[in-house]
Amino acid sequence: MDINTICVHGSAHKTDYTGSVTVPIYQTATFAHLGVGQSTGYDYSRLQNPTREQLENVVAALEHGTDAIAFSTGMAAISAVMELFEAGDHIVISDDLYGGSHRLFHHISEKNGLTFTAVNTTDLLLIEKNIQPQSKAIFIETPSNPMMQITDIAEVAKIAKAHRLLLIVDNTFLSPYFQNPIDLGADIVMHSGTKYLGGHNDTLAGFAVTASNELSEKLRFIFKTVGACLSPFDSYLLIRGIKTLSIRMERQQENALKLAGWLAQHPKIKAVYYAGLPTHHGYEISKRQARGFGSMISFETDSEQTAHQVLERVKLILFAESLGGVETLITYPMLQTHADIPASEREAKGINERLLRLSVGLEASDDIIADLEQALR
Known part of the structure; x- marks a missing residue:
């Protein structure tokens, strides 16, 4: 079936x-x-x-x-x-x-x-x-x-x-x-x-x-x-x-692909971690073992100040832990999901004060991008 x-x-x-x-x-x-x-x-x-x-x-x-x-x-x-x-x-x-x-x-x-x-x-x-x-x-x-x-x-x-x-x-x-x-x-x-x-x-x-x-x-x-x-x-x-898993996953992935491409071109974003980008080190493995890339994106801003600015200025996107829901959520791993990991270990992995994690939801992709754009301005 x-x-x-x-x-x-x-x-x-x-x-x-x-x-x-x-x-x-x-x-x-x-x-x-x-x-x-x-x-x-x-x-x-x-x-x-x-x-x-x-x-x-x-x-x-x-x-x-x-x-x-x-x-x-x-x-x-x-x-x-x-x-x-x-x-x-x-x-x-x-x-x-x-x-x-x-x-x-x-x-x-x-x-x-x-x-x-x-x-x-x-x-x-x-x-x-x-x-x-x-x-x-x-x-x-x-x-x-x-x-x-x-x-x-x-x-x-x-x-x-x-x-x-x-x-x-x-x-x-x-x-x-x-x-x-x-x-x-x-x-x-x-x-x-x-x-x-x-x-x-x-x-x-x-x-x-x-x-x-x-x-x-x-x-x-x-x-x-x-x-x-x-x-x-x-x-x-x-x-x-x-019951709606399939349509949610498809739409959220569609949004994530657009967002990842947009983030990769933004001057204040220094790195984008998303398996759906052909530049990602695991892109070919992903294509081989999975039917899609999902809708989780992590990205590194140019400074700690920019990261804080994004978290404080987003309006549509919610600054909250968790992921996978219909709402787009943004998380600060070093202070939230990975706060209990020793700082030296965290930073060695790239989980630093500039890293943000985005769980892309079901909103219109243009609206999500517009919210990030005004938060980064």
């Missing part, structure tokens, strides 16, 4: 027989049993809920996975995946990661005995060089946050399989509409459902999508034990958001 149809109609498995066009919100904590040893298939909403199950089936279908598990947030999903590992295990990670992932790995997971080596995962030799006897996984973001680095998923998958490591890919920036890491060899795909899957900046959610039943069973056990499940109402909001 075409991805556009899956987005609109969702899972073929239905739990409602009234003819309701929308998936009902089963706002219940528990389910009654028909008798001793008899069950409807649902016992307690922490374990499973019909509304959440519908959402999970849709996301699994979109990502071509065996299962998708819906968590209360993206960070809850990544935290659960880290529970697959034991004290002493080592993981190679992208050196350009969402700040929340960095915070989890280095302040929580390391405390629990895991070790991490951060490398530029666009360099395959660096990945190979940093694999240790105790390595158990490779964790990558592509495109990465906020420098938009593009890692070759298929090539990293070959390395992971050769060393019997799990490959975990955060696919938040492109969504399953533009990229399917499992098809390229990934074992687990992560999403902050808050972003493009939800698409309206109105709810939090996270997903772990598995490529095998074995991984699904392990994560389901962690899920029910830890209990960071997505609520029925939030599951409903995600189902509703996914």
Whole structure:
């Protein structure tokens, strides 16, 4: 079935027989049993809920996975995946990661005995060089946050399989509409459902999508034990958001391509990081492994003063954290998403006082450009 149809109609498995066009919100904590040893298939909403199950089936279908598990947030999903590992295990990670992932790995997971080596995962030799006897996984973001680095998923998958490591890919920036890491060899795909899957900046959610039943069973056990499940109402909001995923992703990408081209020509902009520009180092890899470039742009202004000026003068664009919604948002990574990363590490990656990150929305592209133009004047 075409991805556009899956987005609109969702899972073929239905739990409602009234003819309701929308998936009902089963706002219940528990389910009654028909008798001793008899069950409807649902016992307690922490374990499973019909509304959440519908959402999970849709996301699994979109990502071509065996299962998708819906968590209360993206960070809850990544935290659960880290529970697959034991004290002493080592993981190679992208050196350009969402700040929340960095915070989890280095302040929580390391405390629990895991070790991490951060490398530029666009360099395959660096990945190979940093694999240790105790390595158990490779964790990558592509495109990465906020420098938009593009890692070759298929090539990293070959390395992971050769060393019997799990490959975990955060696919938040492109969504399953533009990229399917499992098809390229990934074992687990992560999403902050808050972003493009939800698409309206109105709810939090996270997903772990598995490529095998074995991984699904392990994560389901962690899920029910830890209990960071997505609520029925939030599951409903995600189902509703996914119905327009395809048209949102196409329009936002169309806007982003125009904005990236405009920014690249502006005298006060010194660098533009967007995989859809032919000058981007990962442009050819992106074309090979994805069906689109997405709508996330980072750019460097000529000075800290200019960066502050943009943040303070934008009117249509909102100065706010998060991304992937219908509204265009601008973020200051060094003070917001990546504030917990040590300054020396941050600046070495290019996350400095001049860097801004733009999540391009659905407004008319000319209006977004006009707002940036007046803010930069």
